[in-house]
Amino acid sequence: MPAKTEKQRRFMGAELERKREGKKTRTGMSESELEKWASKPGGKKKS
Known part of the structure; x- marks a missing residue:
């Protein structure tokens, strides 16, 4: 779960x-767990 x-x-x-x-x-x-939280959310990329 990435950080909000x-x-x-x-x-x-x-x-x-x-x-x-x-x-x-x-x-x-x-x-x-910390790695998951510290990662940036992927989000939706515009094409």
């Missing part, structure tokens, strides 16, 4: 970085 707002996405990206560095995170989510 840019602020959420940036926070989850920071959490993911902390997780990968081996530090404690605020959310307690797994790395794969």
Whole structure:
């Protein structure tokens, strides 16, 4: 589930970085969950 707002996405990206560095995170989510949240939504592309 991608983040709904840019602020959420940036926070989850920071959490993911902390997780990968081996530090404690605020959310307690797994790395794969954080990756989903930190990703930008695909959306519909205009052709």
